[in-house]
Amino acid sequence: MPKLVKWTRWFLRKEMKLNPPFDECPTTVHHLIMKIIIWNSRGALKPNFRSYIHDLVQNHDLAIMVIIETKLGGTKAKAITDRLPFDGAIHTETIxxxxxxxxxxxxxxxxxxxxHNMPWIMAGDFNEPLIEKDKYRGKGVHMNRSLAFKDCLDYCNMFDMGFSGPKYTWKNKRELNNLILQRIDRFFMNPDWCLLYPDARVIHLPRCHSDHSPVLMETLPIRNINLTRPFKFQEFWLFDTSFPSVVSRAWSGGRDLAECINTFSRDASMWNKTYFGNVHYKKRRVITRIYGVQ
Structure with a gap:
């Protein structure tokens, strides 16, 4: 992460726990659950800070935790992270x-x-609502700043991961007459990340010890194992003009029935991979991009 960022961020990492090894799984997919929390703590020196972090780690079995603290850095920040239940930490200074x-x-x-062109996410307290629905009361959303934020997201091909839980992630801790709420702590993902983690979800956790809510992201990635799949005839093959030649070659040469079937299955599968590729993957990718536009 570049030095020129808004806050001190602590990327606190814990070894991810895997389910049973691939060869011990009874299904054709292997699941890896990774949980990440971002939280603008606004008070890392408070007596209850460490105990609350321990509770978050224990309750959610975190792999990564991002703690945003604007009033602390340097050796003091390191002294605190050294006492937290993670294997290591990365610090950046506040601007x-x-x-x-x-x-x-x-x-x-x-x-x-x-x-790069890899799956990735953006996450943090962006301190900028995107639309009017992201804010309750107070001054309206600043048009130029929100457009600059949206332009960045569009260029990076990012879209909001959505959420469950309370609608807003920040409050100004005022009485009802002067209360302001905003949704500014978020997770964004690109289409490739969505394809890799189609069941990922974001949860706004209860606000406690800070004016910001911790935001949890859980991934349930699906990793296919290279197993031999049974042959399956695809109806759309019949509409391709080169398909009859695949059939003709398989049934020529005086072979017996079983040999012709095996030859056709092998040649048709190779022909399909060359001409069409992974149609289902392409379909999911198109659908994901449509969701991103909407």
């Missing part, structure tokens, strides 16, 4: 949540997007 720093963050994220 500040001003508009100029947000512009730098958007530019840096765009640079990251240009460096």
């Amino acid at each position: 500040g949540p001003r508009c100029e720093e947000r512009r730098i963050l958007w530019e840096n994220l765009i640079k990251v997007a240009d460096l």
